[in-house]
Amino acid sequence: MEDKKTILETFENPNPNRDYVITHEAPEFTSLCPKTGQPDFANIILEYVPDELCVELKSYKFYLNSFRNDGIYFEALTNKITDDLVQILNPRWMRVTSEFNVRGGIASTIEVEYEKEIDLDEE
Amino acid sequence: MEDKKTILETFENPNPNRDYVITHEAPEFTSLCPKTGQPDFANIILEYVPDELCVELKSYKFYLNSFRNDGIYFEALTNKITDDLVQILNPRWMRVTSEFNVRGGIASTIEVEYEKEIDLDEE
Amino acid sequence: MEDKKTILETFENPNPNRDYVITHEAPEFTSLCPKTGQPDFANIILEYVPDELCVELKSYKFYLNSFRNDGIYFEALTNKITDDLVQILNPRWMRVTSEFNVRGGIASTIEVEYEKEIDLDEE
Amino acid sequence: MEDKKTILETFENPNPNRDYVITHEAPEFTSLCPKTGQPDFANIILEYVPDELCVELKSYKFYLNSFRNDGIYFEALTNKITDDLVQILNPRWMRVTSEFNVRGGIASTIEVEYEKEIDLDEE
Amino acid sequence: MEDKKTILETFENPNPNRDYVITHEAPEFTSLCPKTGQPDFANIILEYVPDELCVELKSYKFYLNSFRNDGIYFEALTNKITDDLVQILNPRWMRVTSEFNVRGGIASTIEVEYEKEIDLDEE
Amino acid sequence: MEDKKTILETFENPNPNRDYVITHEAPEFTSLCPKTGQPDFANIILEYVPDELCVELKSYKFYLNSFRNDGIYFEALTNKITDDLVQILNPRWMRVTSEFNVRGGIASTIEVEYEKEIDLDEE
Amino acid sequence: MEDKKTILETFENPNPNRDYVITHEAPEFTSLCPKTGQPDFANIILEYVPDELCVELKSYKFYLNSFRNDGIYFEALTNKITDDLVQILNPRWMRVTSEFNVRGGIASTIEVEYEKEIDLDEE
Amino acid sequence: MEDKKTILETFENPNPNRDYVITHEAPEFTSLCPKTGQPDFANIILEYVPDELCVELKSYKFYLNSFRNDGIYFEALTNKITDDLVQILNPRWMRVTSEFNVRGGIASTIEVEYEKEIDLDEE
């Protein structure tokens, strides 16, 4: 799974002089439960304030689709998506929220937030 | 596309001595994808605190309609609408939020905020 | 239209020693467009913290109904309602929000807030 | 109506060492309009942080039911419920919100908040 | 009921270097009313920021199911779930919210929050 | 309770030559449980095809309000409302539906239909 | 009020050889209560199968707006709208449904249906 | 499980001369999965046209609660509830619908209908 982030493509932020929020909501995410091999389903919400780069939408879709037949836990998945996107985009701020469908009568959500350190001091 | 902001008309703010919020929500926005030429659809939410000028509603509708056959990216569009309205209205505060319909299973939202600098110091 | 505020009646705040919020939501407001003469429809939300006086509900209804055949712009209307009620009630805080129905594919909302100055210093 | 608060029963807060919020929402409240004698209907939302005492749920229901044939104004009612409960429970914090059904095309809400003074200093 | 927390199993937090929020919503909770023996139903929402440990989802489900035939009050239950999970997980922050179904025309919610003391100072 | 139907007033059907449906939905009905004396709440939906007479709306409201302090079972109530209205209005068709709030975790609805016999043959 | 139907304009049905349904839903209807003079509000739903003529939408809007300051009962209004439109359009089938806002805690709906007699025999 | 129907109590239908529909919706049903022993949850909707007898609501609640710790399949449960109620009430018509919560990503509903044979011939 380490090479997934090579799927992600970027384009130059058209307005890097301004802080603004981009949100991509992907309600069609699916991966496999690493214990049972059964499919999991989630709504993945990506929010970020771009710095120099924005993620290209189609490549982001292919990136999410690449988890289709991987076994991965909820917590690890949400942290990995955040880490991959932070490395590729180097954003000013980012939040990834994974809302998983009910399993065993329980619905789970994982919410990971990232904030660039130096920017904060300068602001 | 540079001349679009000449479409926008204004009228005098009837209560410039008071900060208050005007919101115009336009769920019928459509433009074209610059890559594929296929239509995009969005709900454009404009919120602002007027200073001396308010935007005339019908001219704002014509301004939004003028993008109908233009190819433009989500991020560029939302920043351009903000820039055009800030130049014409010189408002105390403004936020433009574009909520785009699902494309490739993903719904995107861009949210741009502007705040007049000098006003903030005086307040 | 200057005499409308004489329609408004008041009663003594039964608990002036405590700050509390009164909300009256009136989804049946209608006036006329000053340009076209065609009817406009709005939901008027009045929120306030009373000082010595509360607005009597039936007189407030008659006050709103008195705009039925007046031509008036959204921004002017919301500021006028706020001004009339502030003059009559002298409240500690007030917010008037007018949510207008879609016109030309666009829904507009005007939100005006008032805060009594001296009270703020004392608090 | 002065004796209503004797209806209220209490039990000891099982966790007085911790601030936590208890909410009781009662959508079946009804009283009479003091002017017309016609019935009023409301949803009463009680939120509080208990100190030593919690309100017993059944007694609270009987307390609310006791207003069934009383004529009382919205503002007075909400303040009275707050005062009665504060006297009986001596809570760290309390909010009572009464959402009244539409009358004459207008829906009214009254929201009263109470905060114990000494606790705030110590916190 | 003292041994219930032995049902809870844990796994190592895969990203302890980062504060992030895990939410498990369990709408199928049921226990018994200690007074009447009749069943109570609730939606239990667990939110927490893990430190070294996360709760294993299936064991958490079994833990909640273990209350099925216990008589326990709303307030005591919500505090006990919080205490058990805090002891087992030692989280950086936790909130447990129990939304109980209507009883006698009244719906009750209990919301308990916990915050680790030392972490706060260091942050 | 036998005299309640004298509260009901009527007016002449303005279009008796045509079959058309009149619906009055009253979500604010309340009566008492004959066993426990505790209040019951219901939404009463009256639908009818008038013959010579229509029910006057305000008198119908007073008729429903007259049950406020009566103890009466769901089934008996819905049949009584139907019988009273059929006697007073002699309609071509009528349906009365009472949707009662949850009691003991169960929501009940009673639906009674009436059809004038001779009209059916003639039609 | 007799001349209102002269406001209505028509255009030729572009497909008279086929039965199809046209629906116009007008949620902004308002008239006056003939008893109290207070405003009434309704959602007017017009459904019809055109024969040779269709109603022109803007003229239909002006027709509905012409009731703005008329006092008229719910039942009479719905029958009058049906009669006017049947006379002007001579449709194969028509239904007019008026859904009135809550008055005195009761929401009323009037539903009038018309069917051309000869067409039915021929079909 | 054979004796459960002795829990059910009845009262005389107050209007046996008229066919009318009684509905009791019980969203708090729970039983156990016979395979795994894990809890199942369902919304049980009972609709019937009474003949001589109606089911007493509280006894019906106790009847449903008696399945709390029984292992029983969806299909068998819904047929058993129907059979028990038909035997006790001998109704003119009955339908029992069990809407089960999601299990393994699938929500199941079972709908059983009964109609008294002789009544149908006579009608």
Added chain:
Amino acid sequence: MEDKKTILETFENPNPNRDYVITHEAPEFTSLCPKTGQPDFANIILEYVPDELCVELKSYKFYLNSFRNDGIYFEALTNKITDDLVQILNPRWMRVTSEFNVRGGIASTIEVEYEKEIDLDEE
């Protein structure tokens, strides 16, 4: 506009021996008002029972998009879509429903149905 139906492509019905219903709902339709040139927006719902041919989804999307800059009335548009699809697909049954956005405070829907004549006799 006569050549639009050449945009439509088809594929062979994989199960022509069975009547089944295919529905395509397209909420992103837009054309122009022939009077004002201003954009109209609609949700187009196509339902049909295929005979030998099904419409290829992407070509159907391009067909709908081809109206983007055409001026056409609601009634004519819905009949034209039906006629074009009937000619190309020769279906056993078809219904086209166009739900147009609010214009001048009125929302319009046009519903056209087609049924193949010979099939009906044989069935």
Added chain:
Amino acid sequence: MEDKKTILETFENPNPNRDYVITHEAPEFTSLCPKTGQPDFANIILEYVPDELCVELKSYKFYLNSFRNDGIYFEALTNKITDDLVQILNPRWMRVTSEFNVRGGIASTIEVEYEKEIDLDEE
């Protein structure tokens, strides 16, 4: 794909003497688009009246999951599911409805119905 129906397991209908409806709604179905290889998502609703056999729920889930990495068109898929289940269960009646997520701005639904022939004659 021909062997998929061997995944399906059955159990004996506990009440074959009675016609009743079993519904299984599976909102987590996913397969691949045969043209693009991109994932499709659907809600599959299975309704049937069993004869001698019912489908075992877990095996039905595995059957649906087995399409995860197959390329198959909407129309073919829905007909195949129906055919497989009819062969295995030989039901009295069955309907399979596949509601597919938006693709290219269009949402598609396929609805296939089956009815056993001889049963109909005997009924």
